[in-house]
Amino acid sequence: MAREIASLSALDAETLRQRWKALIGADPAPYLGRxxxxxxxAYRLQERALxxxxxxxxRLLDRIGDGRAELVEERIPKRRASAGTVLIREWRGVSYRVTVLDNDVVYRxxxxxxxxxVARVITGTHWSGPLFFGLKRRSKEAANG
Structure with a gap:
């Protein structure tokens, strides 16, 4: 597969169009750039192999393409803590509690x-508070949490 993908850049325009028809199943639009x-x-070859x-x-992409998707309804609501919420976070073996108020938070x-x-006070480094307290998802787990 890797060799086949690498060889695509060496093909002339007509051969690329033929490969397109063979892999995609239709003629490419005339305005498509090389x-x-x-x-x-290359994506299609990888898609077939992997x-x-x-x-x-x-399904979501099909609905969007058909004009049937309401993107507003598909959005995932943000996780927020309302006033009175108590957030508990364990950090390096110690449990920390924070109470959320209307315009601020209370800690100790x-x-x-x-x-x-508060996260900066607890950790000694800059942290996103919503990330530290679990209101925002991490793309990768912190190693020392």
Missing amino acids: SFMVRAL GGLKPAAQ GRRYKSLSE
């Missing part, structure tokens, strides 16, 4: 402007 066609064909999108993602009897300010 670099786009090479990238799209698998494509998950079915749920494909003292008011702070934000969760980030």
Whole structure:
């Protein structure tokens, strides 16, 4: 597969169009640029060898393509802590409690402007407060949490 993908950039325009028709199943649009066609064909080759999108993602894209998707309804609501919420976070074996108020937060009897300010007090480094307290998902788990 790697050799086949690498060889795409060496193909002339007509051969690229033939490969497009063979892999995609239709003639490419006349305005498609060479670099786009090479990238799209490389993707298709990888897709065939390694698998494509998950079915749920494909269904969503199909609905969007058909104009049937209401993107506003598909959005995932943000996780927020309302006033009165108590957030508990364990950090390096110690449990920390923060109470959320309307415009600030309370930690150890003292008011702070934000969760980030509290996270900085706890860890000694800059942290996103919502991330530290689990209100925002991490792309990668912190190693020392």
